Amino acid sequence: MHIVVCIKQVPDSAQIRVHPVTNTIMRQGVPTIVNPYDLFAIEEALRLRDAHGGSVTLVSMGPPNAEDTLRKALAFGADRAVLLTDRYFAGSDTLATSFALASAIHKIGATYGAPDIVFTGKQTIDGDTAQVGPGIAKRLGLLQLTYVSRIVSVDPDAGLIEVERRAEGGIQQLRTRLPCLITMLEGSNAIRRGTMADALKAARAQVVIWTAAEAGIADLTRCGLRGSPTVVKRVFAPGARSDAARMIEPAPTARDSADALIDAIFSAQPALEADIAAAQAAL
């Protein structure tokens, strides 16, 4: 089986700081990581390869320094990594991103064999939209299985896959045909510790780097800002509420502070106090 996993380099959100005056994100010096949701996709791909044979290709679109992130991800044991990097991709929204990644996966198919499964994480921690996976599936004409919590079985010879997917109020059990695109739910597995051999291999590995042209993209108007139907017109800090918070003066004892706060709450919401009393009386 050939399995492709789409991953993204994201800033480590725990370390993001916002400039106190300008309110802009201070990206400088913020360490980058593999989007944490993607780790579940990588692990699932490796498990399938280990069980059925074949190879795992990682692909990412990002700035040149995403090469390091791909190398880190390779250390879990994937077979190769492709970085799609070009200034024409700058400012891509989800539609333009799915176009670029779908083009790259097409080229990966032509170079290393057609993929049986394409994985993505559920969403990224920075953009958070969960739209790129479905976008890639649609563009490549792959069947789409989102929010997959468990891969029940894969039969590469018959070209069939059975999965469980998280739906509202329960788990949907589905069977579909390969090739397909899966977005993997978080917590569905635990990423392995790469072996020493994998780490050494990753350190020496050559990440394949493609420009838009090298990925076979002829129409650059479909990339980056120009290929993005959405435009961000305004970025702003949310204002404070017009009426300032009523601040409760702390009392010398926690007990008195608590009583003052509870008084303030129920004088603002008298109906709530009656509701609680009624609910408690009914117990």
Add this chain to the structure above:
Amino acid sequence: MTETSQPNAPKAAPAGGSRATMKKELPERFKSYRHVWVFIEIERGQVHPVSFELLGEGRKLADKLGVELAAVVLGPPGGVEEAVAECFAYGADLAYLIADPLLANYRNEPFSRGLTSLVDTYQPEILLLGATNLGRDLAGSVATTLLTGLTADCTELDVDADASLAATRPTFGGSLLCTIYTLNYRPQMATVRPRVMPMPERQHKPIGRVVTHPLGLVEDDIVTKILGFLPDRDTNKANLAYADIVVAGGLGLGAAENFQLIKALAHALGGDYGCSRPVVQKGWMPAERQIGQTGKTIRPKLYIAAGISGAIQHRVGVEGADLIVAINTDRSAPIFDFAHVGIVADAVRLLPALTDAVTRRFSPHTRDRLAG
């Protein structure tokens, strides 16, 4: 450089607005696109509440634009009539209906086919969907097929002076919102998470115009088969998103065991409890307890936030609360910008005292004395 979400406008936009897409130059073929649509999500016969919330929001947009509001209903015959009637009660002027047994349970192929075909035929200018697993699965495919813009997880929707949809959502990084437009493509698509918009009043309205549309598929056309459905076991467990009272803790509580204090106060008030995202990341609370943009959106009557700074991603999940109470040691924490009542105090010390105060206030003894 690249964002899989939305471009980082301030950095990316060249000065002078030289970017062609920043200007509205709607191509001729889109000029006939009119009216506001809401996709109605039906799960095992029940309309998801987010669809009604979106009808409420869609009503406002349609009125501003002077156009109609349509509910888009896809489902099996016999399972959709009631849903259609409900949509009228929540403000729809008309309904587009595809009733087909193949739509009995959600699958991407028939639903994206059906919705895309409706859009191509009847050409709405705005299409709203709930940002649920179903809505996101469907919206991503449909927007890609139509090659139009889709803005995820909006917290505010409006139409601006030139009648474009202004979709506002938090940006990455903790303290900013951005307003996103799909100027030159149609429909303008957006998803909104459950509970972000208020539930509109239900009206007694007679059933309105229903436009039926064929799906045009047979089961053999659909590759993906549903083998079964395993309902979640404890369905009657308290639903945080719908609780009237919520008490939540943040990193400021300092340790996993201090979340007992949150649970105790919630219990004393007869409410539910939650937390901020880093608390989940630390493993102090399970993911289903997370409140905010990437967790649950709540609209309780009372929200008490202890040791939570009030970052924008948290704020957008709680702003619908009637009364927000903040407990924080730092007077300059952003949460005091949008709380209604605040106290600068150590939450670890104050929380047990609050539980005690509530218990005393509602003890049978006190109640009797008050009554007597």
